[in-house]
Every structure is written in C-alpha cells, then in structure tokens.
Amino acid sequence: MAFFEQNIHHPPKTFLSKYIFSYDHKVIGKQFLWYGIFFLLVGGLMALMIRWALAYPGEPFPVIGQFLFPTSNGVIPPDTYAMLFTMHGTIMIFYAITPILIGAFGNFCIPLMIGARDMVFPLLNMLSFHIAAVSGFILLASLFVPLGAAAGGWTSYPTLSTLIGSPGTGQTLWSLAIFVLGVSSTMGAINYITTIITLRAPGMGYFDMPLTVWGLGLTAVLNAIFLPVLGAGVLLLIFDRVFGTTFFLAGAAATTGTGDPVLFQHVFWIFGHPEVYILILPAWGVVSDLLSFFARKPAFGAKATALSMTTITILSTLVYGHHMFTTQMSPLLTQTFMTLTMTISIPSAIFFANWLGTIWKGSIRFTSPMLFSMGVVFVFGLGGLTGLYLGTVTTDLYLHDTYFVVGHFHYTMAASVLLGSFAAVYFWMPKMFGTMMCEFWAKVHFWITMLGLNGVFMGMLFMGYAGMHRRLYNPFVYDFLNKLVPINEFTTISAIVMGFAQIIFVVNFVHAVFFKKEKASDNPWEVGTLEWTIPSPAPNYNFKEIPVVKCGPHELGNPALTNGRDFQYQTEELARG
C-alpha cells in the first residue's frame, strides 16, 4: 500500500547519470550483477588454483602460473596458497554471491514484483552500490601490498589475524573492506525492508507477494540485524591491529593482553550463521516461485513455505554455537545449540515437501530456469542433510575443520546459491536486458555445471570423511592422507570441468546483452506476476499506472480460466468456475 505518491521523473540523458550515478533500481541491479560476475570469475580462478595445488602439489599452475608466480617458477607457494583460500572464501561470499542474488536481484525484482516505481530511498540505493565498489577496490588492492593479502582464512580468527599471525597490511585492508561492505549491505537491507513494507501495490497483502520477495525480504531483515555485528567485530580487530588494543589477545606465554580470542569467534558466528541463510534465502524464494511457474500450477502450500522460511530466519539466529564445538564448550551449551540446530530440519523438511508438492501433478516445462531450480532442490537436499553430521556434537568433533565441512557448505552456499542465481539470471534476462539467452546453450551449461559441481563437492565430502583436514597446502605430508591422491585429482578435474562450463554462460550472457538483435516478448515465460505485465525490458519507472493487485502470484493452471491462457496476471480478478 503506497503511503505516498511515487513521482515519475524524466529519464537521465548523459552516460554518467544513466549508467554510473543512476538512481534507477534496475540500473543499480545491473551494476551489482556485473560486479558480482566479475568477482565470481576472480574467485573461481582462485578456486582452480587451490584445487590445482591440492591435486598436483609442486607442479606449476598451467598457462598463467609463470606470470603469477614468477619467483617459484609457476608453482603456487604456501603463503600464496593461504592468501588464495582466504580471498576465495571472502570474494565468493561477500563479493560474488551477495551482490548477485541480493544486490542484483534484490534491487531488480523487489520493486517490479510488488508494483512499485522504484526503491523507497533511491539515493541510498545508489550509495549502496558505490560503497560496495569502494570495498571491492580495497579488497583487490590488498592483493598488492607488501607481505600480500589476508591469509588467515575467511573466518580470520584471532590471534592469527592480529599482528601476531599476520603482520602485513593485507589483513587490515581485508577487515576494512569487510567493514565498508557491511555498511553498503546494511544500506541495501534497510531500503529493501522499507520498500517491501511501504510500496506494495494496492491490494497486495504479504501473502500475495511472490516468494522471491519473501526470501529477499527475510534476507534483508537478517542483513540489517547481523551485519552491524560483523562490522563491530572487524572494527575491534582493526583496533587490535592498528591501535594496539587487546580485545582478542590473551596472555599465554608468547603474547600479552587480557582479551579473549574466542570472543571473536562468538561475534563472528553470531553473524556468520545467519549469513548462511542470508545467502540461501533469496535462492529458496526464487526456486519456490520458479518451480510453480514452470510446473504450471500454484505453489504447493505457499503460505507454509513462506512461514517456514520465516521460522528458519528466526532459528538461524539462535544456533551459531555449533561452529565452535571444538573450543570445548560446556555440555550445557552444546546440548542447547545442538537441539536448536536440529529443529531447523522441521521447517526445511516442510518446504522441501512443498517443493515436491509443487511439481507433483504439474505440467512441467523443462526450460533452463526450471532445470536450474530443480538442480537447487537436488544439491540443497545433499547440503542440508550433510549438515546434520556437523550439528551433532560428537560427529562434529571428528568432522570439524575437515573437507567434510568444506563439502557441506559448498553444497549449501556455493552449489545451491550458484544454481539459484543462474536460474534467476536466465529467468529475468528478458525483463532486465530485453533479450532471451540461448536455451540450448543454457541447458548445456546446466548439465556440465551440475556434473562438475557434484564431482567437486561430493569428492570433498568423501575426503573429509577420510580425515583430510582443511586449508592444507600439501595434504600428502601426512601418511594417513596419502591414499587420497586419486580422489583429489578427480575433484580437481571436476572443478576444471565446472570452471570451463562457465565460459558457456559468459559467452551466452554477453551475446544476449550486447549483440542479440531479436527482442524478447513482454511475457515469454507466460507467468502472471507484476513484472510481466509491463514491456520488456522494463521501462523508465516501471509502471505507468500503479497496478492494483487482485489475486496471488501463482495463479496458473486454473481450469476456470476462459481467455485461452493457462495463467492470469495478478491484476486480474481470480477466475472462479
């Protein structure tokens, strides 16, 4: 319900005001998309280097190794290896996934799907991107300072991340970059929440919003609450590094100080566990919608799905302790955190059942967004279930800090979120850029990616169970890990396959954005949410008339429909037989 008039201004004329300093949520969304794709490529390349070092220790990285590591003849040195996995984690989480799903699709979809002309605070929105750009610049700059970039893992636990473990400027710049990015994301989150509350089109109740908007909204709530916590944590870390405070330094033999390194872990994971859901909630929302759209029937138990996502959002704030079982928590705490963690599987099982219920007795069209959505169901099933081992205290004592953890969170955060992002890109492409991507190559991209990522992450689960711990430059110095050479090679080959599959995507995407002549129709996927009632690509200020919503977002396959379509727009009165 709009509380105020949404004015239409003239479209900007100059290049700068149109593409750089734009207030338009669609342009800002595209800026975030390019930003995210750029960092996805950087982070992906780092992943390949990490995998190369693990499978072929001591061999030069092919082709570009000689240029990147000239002093070691192309071989990745151990300190660079530590920087690579630190930056890979940081970049993928904060600079690739967050900008693509939350930055790009949050900005692009929320106003369009709720029938608004723009975000409620366009200036804040623009600043949010420019601050993110500053943060990205600081992070990339940290790669070139003396002693190199941050190398303490993306979790950057003190005291390794204080001057004791990392004396270089890289770690300080890393902390600064994360702090600045936190400011940017908080701005975005406030904007999303306010927009969803105040700018929904007349007639649109919360349950008439597409589930994508639910997912993005819940993510924004988590972002607004918990990013400041991370900001506070890294700020204290900067204080420890620059101003000589001792928040995280403790008085063991070699160190001085009266702080506590475990304090940082608490602060980090209070943020860090919700962060996992910050990343996955938008993907869940998108998948819930797309499954319904392409099964041509209403989302099964949509309210239950929305409420399950809300429940998970709340629970996610209460379980962070399961990341710290090996710090010797009191049994009282392990018990509490374990039980709370396990309750998450109830809402998860409910929306899994709803996803399967949505495609049950549907009339499924296997388009590329649908394939990617079903891929999410598959990989998130694996990712979610492997989480059970890690939420259980005793199995976690064995699996903690092994590749099992790495496999698990890559399934949930990398695989699911990546596939969800691809689904979103393929789906909203016509509304964003006015052209369709090539379906054939999209499907090829899907199948190769799916094969590659399952090879990589399944391999990680197996080698983790076999005891291989994380962040090893060369695991084979250990006798008990020597048997894992073949599976490491297999995983690396899978990673290379997956990496090269992304070239298909990039070519397809760039071709569709810049070179494709053939324009997409206004509603190529034949769905009824508000963004498909307007021309493709979405025009300046989206809606000439603010739409009035009369039915839910998933009105497909209604037998009472008589107008020759199998779906109806949200602006139409619900057809009754």
Place this chain on the structure above:
Amino acid sequence: MFSVWAASEVAKKEMGFWEMISAPIDISENGHLIDWLFNYTTAMNIFFFALVCIGLFGFSYLYSAKRNPKPYYTYGYKKNHVLITTIIGVAVFVAIDMNITRMSNNDYIGIFTNWPSEDEDIVRVEVLAQQWAWNFRYAGRDGQFNTEDDVVTLNDLRLPVGKKVVFQILSKDVIHSLYFPNGRRKTDAIPGRITRMWMQFNETGTYDIACAEMCGTYHYRMQAKLTTYSEDDYQRWLEESQYIAESTIDTENPDLFWGWEWK
C-alpha cells in the same frame, strides 16, 4: 551418482574406492561411538534423500508437459496435503534429529566430558601448541608439572594402550587444534585458556597427529607422531627418557619451563 561412479573408476587403479574413502582406522576406546552415529545418520540421510530423488525425478518423468498437459490446480491446503507435509516434517525430525541429538548428547556428557577422577590411574600430558609444532610434557617421577624431572618431547607423543590419557592443551601464539584422526576427535588449542580432552587408545603402533585449525603458512607442516606402546614398553621408554631428561636439563633456561600446574 555419476561422481561416485567416476571417482570409483579413478580409484580402482590402486585400491578399492570404499577403502580409499573410509575413515582412518580407529584405535581409541570410544571412537566407535562417533563412527556408529555417523553411520546411523548416513543411513537415515540416504533414505530421505532417496525420497527427494524419487519425488524429483519421478515427478519430472510422470508430469512433464508432454505426458501431462493438464496440471492439477491446487494450493496444497487440502486436509490430506497438509497432513502429508506435516508427516514428512515430523518423520525427519523424529527419525534423524531427535535420535542423533539424544545419542550424541549421551555420548558427550556420559563419556567425552566425563573426566576421569583424580584417584584413577591415568596418564597426564600437557600440550603446548606453537607455530608450527607440538610440545608435549609428562610430569616425570615426582608427578608435578613444570619441575626439573619433566619429560618434554617435540612432535613426538608416546602413550600406553589401555589407560586413560588426559590432555591439557594450550597455545603459545595462535589458535591450533589437536587432531587425532585415529581417535576421531580434536580439541582447539587456544592462547590464554586451557582446554581439555581425554582419550584411551587400544592399539599399538605409530599414527599421525595433525593441526586442524588454520594457523599460518606452514599449517600443513604442523604434524606430530603418536606412538602407542604396551604398558611395559611405555614404562621402559618413560624411564629412559626420564634419565635423559634429568641428565641433560639446563635449569638456567627458562624456556624449558613452559608447563603449568595441573588444573
């Protein structure tokens, strides 16, 4: 599925696939509890993931647009729809979560944090982690830590089988994690606070000890060896080391006295 098959193809060259991906051999008294819980969770997970796959692939086959042009128009709020969804939610919780929570909790409270009492015949070891090595300290003849007759080793832990061993763990610089792959457990070594772990080994031999927490560039080299002896062999080794320790100790060097009073 494909990856399992392909990985097995790769692995066939040297050893069986299952042999390769199985956990290292368990030499501890209580490691089997963790293995058992792992296997139980795996069995349950396979069952529920199979259900997801049956739904996903089965429905894809049965209800493709070609085969089923007319979708069934429902919001999923009918009584039996809600019932089935609820049953699935509850079944997952009861079959997996409640069970593993209960069992894991019993193990953790009943065994892993059920510390041996003072009067039991136990081996006490102080562990000091540093970048990038493990220091181990045995109390020596007087039973007191940080005295001149302590046996101190570097990256070399020797223990008797069939006896409870209690570790007190501390770090000198950054956070490390004392990881016994063959004991199925790890405990963080944290500067400024002592953490504890107890374990009992049942097989003699030489095994790996690793650092599981990222601790800097040479994290991967922070390796120690665990040698487990029979009771007699252990006593013989201890006496010998005791003798060497006493005859070579430099009492003027404060660096040698990094231990602490047993707490």
